[in-house]
Amino acid sequence: MLHRRPPTPVDWLVAAVVGLFAVAEEVSGRSMAPSREYLPLWVAGGVVTAVGVLFRRRAPFGVLAVYSAVNVALFALLRENAAAWQFYTQLVLLFTLLSEVRPRGVKAAVGVVATGAYVVAMMLTSSPPAGWGDVAVALVMTMIAAGAGLAVRRHRVLAVLAAERGELLAREAVADERARIARELHDIVAHSVSVMTMQTGGVRLLLREDQDRERDVLTTVEETGRGALEELRRMLGLLRGPEGGGTVPQAGLDRLGDLLEQVRAAGLDVRLDVRGEPVPLPAGLDLSAYRIVQEALTNTLKHAGPTRAAVTVAHRPGELRLEIVDEGPREGRAPARGAGAGGHGLIGMRERVALFQGTLTAGPDGSGGFAVRAVLPR
Structure with a gap:
């Protein structure tokens, strides 16, 4: 399954960056907002968020939905400004979701709506009130994250289609070559059976009149050879197709x-x-x-x-x-x-x-x- 893969080194790196950014911002004090109450809880929240980011590709929809819901609830209850690490994490999760799921699927739509709710809640609880410039920056950054996720998804789909097409062309090439080899070998077999049949008929004509049993055996061999030759010609016709020509001398x-x-x-x-x-x-x-x-x-x-x-x-x-x-x-x-x-x-x-x-x-x-x-x- 696509979402059951273990975290990659890149996942560990992104999670470490998010965790360090969150802890550093909370401990050092946010530049555009007063310090948090219950600072240890926010530091712990940053660490938990980093763990969620680490496993975001296993369950991209679930991680984004839970993160969005928790943050929207915190904005509504605490009426505090969002930290930069909170917003950037939301963008990372949106990018991951749209790069993993079908763009027209329900999960993608719900993820976009959840991110929109996050941005609206962040703007409404901003202090001082967010200006149009702040809203524009937030929307542009959100659209960039969404567009990048869709682009990565499209690139993956095209890569898979290209690989499948290459595999199909390779199979067709092998089939074409096998058919060509089969045509050549069937020509050889048909020629050998034809020679065998003619030689059998020649031997039969050389028998004495009293060699009836030998004549019957050779007649049976000759008739069997002619039947086999006819079947081989039918098979050659199928292998050559409508454009196939007659037998050509084979090289050696x-x-x-x-x-x-x-x-x-x-x-x-x-x-x-x-x-x-x-x-x-x-x-x-x-x-x-x-x-x-x-x-x-x-x-x-x-x-x-x-x-x-x-x-x-x-x-x-x-x-x-x-x-x-x-x-x-x-x-x-x-x-x-x-x-x-x-x-x-x-x-x-x-x-x-x-x-x-x-x-x-x-x-x-x-x-x-x-x-x-x-x-x-x-």
Whole structure:
């Protein structure tokens, strides 16, 4: 709950200031009014007020209502001038209330009315009688406290909305990337099922006439494959949406040369280092590795511009390691990387690595550049 939080260091500081101000003003004697009768009680009242200020954010309405009611009653009974600390405390409590509750709620309205009653009672019991200048100063200070509270409340609401919107956009970005990955992987699966079905049909045609049982089994496998292929095509249609096109050839690490030529033409000086003995990779892993390199180089062009970069593909027993490191923006170009850089590049890389239970690290490399390192189990 918003109002159940414990006092913060700022709360302790404000309460200490109010308590010290109240005690100092009462003990030293007020400059514009005679000294209090029952001085120890007023000093104790200042201390109690400081405690209320300390916990004002836990129950902003309750603290303000009780403080206003007690002070209005004291003004009516004692007919004494208000001390400065009393008025300033009222303003602090009004600010806190309007910064915590809904502006159009009942508590906000009652708090404003209670503060108005406090100001009226303070002016009516003033001695000598308060002039129009005093009334104007009191009203202006009250409006400043109320306006500041409303501004703080609005700032908090906008901050919460911005955080929620950012979280929603992040979820949408993840969903978009997962859908794109799913489309690519479904293309691979559909192609594999199609090849399997055709090969099954080819084997069936090669059977002898007396191999009826084998022919029936292969026919069943072939029909099942065609049914699965049809369902996969329906799923691909749903994933692509109305604007989706047909199946396109899927890329893999064997097409890294073409990718590097494209980014070189865009101004990126990139070199490729392949380590270890390349081995055939599962189609989904091969595609994901290619996409990770592609996204990393695209991000380099987008955020660092024409610069130098190095791509390392390391084939190791049981895993594939990818490293894409750039040198950062060249002299005269401001770096553009940051949380607000936009795009789904890193999100897509994380999703692809997570799909294969791999690991991904991405961030500045300490020399002004940016490094992306991925480990994909095979």
